[in-house]
Amino acid sequence: SEVATMMGVSTTEIISACMSLGIMVTMNQRLDAETLSIVADEFGYEVEFVTAEIEEAIEEDQDAPEDLKPRAPIVTVMGHVDHGKTSLLDYVREANVIAGESGGITQHIGAYGVELDDGQRITFLDTPGHEAFTAMRARGAQVTDIAVIVIAADDDIMPQTKEAISHAQAAAVPLVFAINKIDRPTANPDKIKEGLANMNLLVEDWGGKIQSHDISAKTGDGVKELLEKVLLEAELLELKANPNKNASGTVVEAFLDKGRGYVSTILVQAGTLRIGDYVLAGTHSGKVKAMYDERGKEIKKAGPATPISILGLDGAPQAGDKFNVMEDEREAKQIATKRSQLLREQSVRTQRHITLDEIGRRIALGDFKELNIILKGDVDGSVEALVDSFQKLSTDEIQVNIIHKGVGAITESDVLLASASDAIIIGFNVRPMGNAREIAEKEEIDIRMYSIIYDAINDLKDAMEGMLSPEI
Numbered sequence: 001s002e003v004a005t006m007m008g009v010s011t012t013e014i015i016s017a018c019m020s021l022g023i024m025v026t027m028n029q030r031l032d033a034e035t036l037s038i039v040a041d042e043f044g045y046e047v048e049f050v051t052a053e054i055e056e057a058i059e060e061d062q063d064a065p066e067d068l069k070p071r072a073p074i075v076t077v078m079g080h081v082d083h084g085k086t087s088l089l090d091y092v093r094e095a096n097v098i099a100g101e102s103g104g105i106t107q108h109i110g111a112y113g114v115e116l117d118d119g120q121r122i123t124f125l126d127t128p129g130h131e132a133f134t135a136m137r138a139r140g141a142q143v144t145d146i147a148v149i150v151i152a153a154d155d156d157i158m159p160q161t162k163e164a165i166s167h168a169q170a171a172a173v174p175l176v177f178a179i180n181k182i183d184r185p186t187a188n189p190d191k192i193k194e195g196l197a198n199m200n201l202l203v204e205d206w207g208g209k210i211q212s213h214d215i216s217a218k219t220g221d222g223v224k225e226l227l228e229k230v231l232l233e234a235e236l237l238e239l240k241a242n243p244n245k246n247a248s249g250t251v252v253e254a255f256l257d258k259g260r261g262y263v264s265t266i267l268v269q270a271g272t273l274r275i276g277d278y279v280l281a282g283t284h285s286g287k288v289k290a291m292y293d294e295r296g297k298e299i300k301k302a303g304p305a306t307p308i309s310i311l312g313l314d315g316a317p318q319a320g321d322k323f324n325v326m327e328d329e330r331e332a333k334q335i336a337t338k339r340s341q342l343l344r345e346q347s348v349r350t351q352r353h354i355t356l357d358e359i360g361r362r363i364a365l366g367d368f369k370e371l372n373i374i375l376k377g378d379v380d381g382s383v384e385a386l387v388d389s390f391q392k393l394s395t396d397e398i399q400v401n402i403i404h405k406g407v408g409a410i411t412e413s414d415v416l417l418a419s420a421s422d423a424i425i426i427g428f429n430v431r432p433m434g435n436a437r438e439i440a441e442k443e444e445i446d447i448r449m450y451s452i453i454y455d456a457i458n459d460l461k462d463a464m465e466g467m468l469s470p471e472i
């Protein structure tokens with residue numbers, strides 16, 4: 001109906017135009033770019049994708065291999081509430097003093113870098129938890145290289161531990177386990193490792209490949225060794241970036257400071273940012289007036305994997321927004337303005353999420369190879385039964401991935417994960433909780449609820465057969 005209004009024709013005309021193209025649509029259905037172009041053409045219009053045009057202007061060139069230099073890993077700490085994420089981040093922040101500098105990190109800017117004795121660096125995102133991690137991903141920002149999963153050794157592997165693991169895995173981010181609170185008399189790290197093994201996560205002591213270390217975030221015991229393991233994991237990733245070009249990266253947080261104006265913490269991911277650069281960040285722009293590191297020290301430039309707070313933007317961009325240095329101020333301003341106009345004018349999202357009904361059509365377009373599912377159920381038995389049956393539905397053409405499964409209601413965090421990973425959510429005898437339904441509606445996430453196992457399997461099977469039918 002939106003397209004109809006734009007072209008001044010009736011919705012029925014659009015629907016029948018789609019039908020004549022072999023596409024069955026409803027009034028509120030969103031059309032993909034290709035269909036949109038064809039339909040508009042039928043009515044003598046040409047579609048111009050303004051967003052795409054803007055983004056092209058800031059597209060980066062490919063780096064030559066010889067320009068790429070090693071960079072520090074960027075780490076997010078996740079885990080169940082109260083298992084010690086904040087304590088670990090605090091310990092690392094306070095204990096770490098870069099050689100020759102007095103005092104630890106006192107500023108909270110959303111991210112900080114630490115240097116180990118041997119000069120190797122690690123950058124921590126200081127917003128712990130998988131919700132923050134996946135919220136960034138849902139905005140299109142992939143910042144984290146390694147996820148440290150904190151598990152209290154005097155507790156069990158809890159639902160949020162499992163969630164954190166699924167969220168990291170859905171983003172293809174390698175895991176390092178920190179088995180915490182080993183100073184407690186009731187701590188039993190082996191029980192945790194056994195629990196992980198039961199989830200097919202074999203840590204090194206158990207003959208597997210996943211790094212893990214027993215720590216106490218309270219006494220600091222084992223933290224140094226944990227960081228060394230993080231660096232080992234990072235080595236395997238061969239993280240590199242080109243420092244010799246205009247900077248780009250991601251916004252970590254931003255706020256308005258009474259005295260100093262807008263302060264934005266950004267993580268430089270490529271290139272080098274300098275004072276005086278013109279920055280475009282989301283719908284804001286400005287000239288970098290000053291830059292500070294996590295110690296509050298003024299700095300003049302910042303290379304890859306460095307978190308810094310900057311002054312000079314004309315507003316507060318959102319966490320997860322990309323930032324780019326632009327050659328000229330006017331262009332930066334223009335794009336920022338265009339972006340906010342677009343945001344205001346249209347609620348049209350650039351990214352649509354998959355729905356069960358749509359699977360058949362998407363596969364016909366040829367780019368749909370994997371169906372991601374988040375499965376929540378009331379009891380473990382039915383969840384496992386459904387996982388089994390769903391996985392058996394995989395074919396040569398379509399891979400069914402259960403990216404997260406769990407017992408309990410459908411949460412906000414499930415919806416975020418679905419949004420970041422383009423998944424559908426299936427609830428078995430459970431419903432959305434709290435804001436989950438509202439967010440799902442906003443993000444257009446398909447939530448299906450069942451109370452009969454057979455119905456759930458059949459629906460999925462039908463959708464997937466719809467997927468395959470064009471081949472027959």
Ligand code: GDP
Pocket residue numbers: 079080081082083084085086087088128180181182183184215216217218219
């Ligand atoms: P978060 O919710 O995961 O960020 O957990 P916190 O870092 O806030 O820790 C929750 C509680 O556990 C706090 O009271 C901490 O003092 C305590 N705690 C965290 N790590 C340790 C540890 O290694 N040993 C002990 N004894 N207590 C810890």
